[in-house]
Amino acid sequence: MLTIKCSKCKTKLFKYQKIGKGKVLKCHKSRITKMYRLEAGDGLYRCPCGTVIGSEEGSGIKMNEQGFIYTGTKE
Numbered sequence: 001m002l003t004i005k006c007s008k009c010k011t012k013l014f015k016y017q018k019i020g021k022g023k024v025l026k027c028h029k030s031r032i033t034k035m036y037r038l039e040a041g042d043g044l045y046r047c048p049c050g051t052v053i054g055s056e057e058g059s060g061i062k063m064n065e066q067g068f069i070y071t072g073t074k075e
């Protein structure tokens, strides 16, 4: 389980069940297990501080690599 955080202010945004190894490029909404502070609007997802975390892409969120960090294990 990964905890996705804002790269700028380190606010916890959501918990994500990642399947497989590799980079976090896209998050499937069905695998977001807990939502903390992610804000949606205009096709974008932002941290409350304004940092863009990703954009709407079908059933998932296309992640902005500069916008987030994560902690936890990829399993």
Ligand SMILES: [Zn+2]
Binding pocket: 006, 007, 008, 009, 010, 011, 047, 048, 049, 050, 051
């Ligand atoms: Zn932030």
